[in-house]
Amino acid sequence: MSFNEETIQQVWEKGKVVENQDRDVKRQDSAQALIHREDYGDRDSEFGWEIDHIEPDGGDDLSNLQPLQWENNVAKQDGSFDPVVTSEGDRNVPFKKEDN
Numbered sequence: 001m002s003f004n005e006e007t008i009q010q011v012w013e014k015g016k017v018v019e020n021q022d023r024d025v026k027r028q029d030s031a032q033a034l035i036h037r038e039d040y041g042d043r044d045s046e047f048g049w050e051i052d053h054i055e056p057d058g059g060d061d062l063s064n065l066q067p068l069q070w071e072n073n074v075a076k077q078d079g080s081f082d083p084v085v086t087s088e089g090d091r092n093v094p095f096k097k098e099d100n
Contacts, residue, residue: 003051003060007051007060007062007065008040008051010062010065011051011062011065011066011067012027012037012040012067014065014066014067015027015028015029015035015049015066015067016028016029016030016032018034024037025037025038026047027067028087029049029066029067029068029069029072030066030068030081030083031068031069031072031083031085031086031095032086032087033068033069033071033072033083033085033086033087033092033095034046034047034069034087034090034091034092035047035048035049035067035068035069036048036049042070043070046085046091046092047069047092048069048070049067049068049069049070049073050067050068050070050073051065051066051067051068052065052066052067052068052072052073052076053065054066056079069085069092071084071085072084072085083095
């Protein structure tokens with residue numbers, strides 16, 4: 001699914017602002033994985049992110065969309081959310097169940 005630039009920006013703004021970081025450059029997804037605005041759609045970047053449908057059958061309304069680091073989005077494909085990536089400092093690292 002492709003989204004227009006306005007929707008991409010609106011979803012980006014739903015990401016968690018990282019303290020002492022430029023909110024226009026770096027944010028976190030719901031698993032605390034770091035994402036970079038310029039890496040939207042880039043699965044070659046550890047900070048790449050995609051637009052996720054919170055409820056798979058919930059439609060494309062903004063209230064049903066969230067930014068997710070791409071590996072977390074892939075892991076969610078079956079509808080359940082078991083994150084695989086979170087962050088530690090300035091890097092993304094594998095998510096451990098005890099992180100939750």
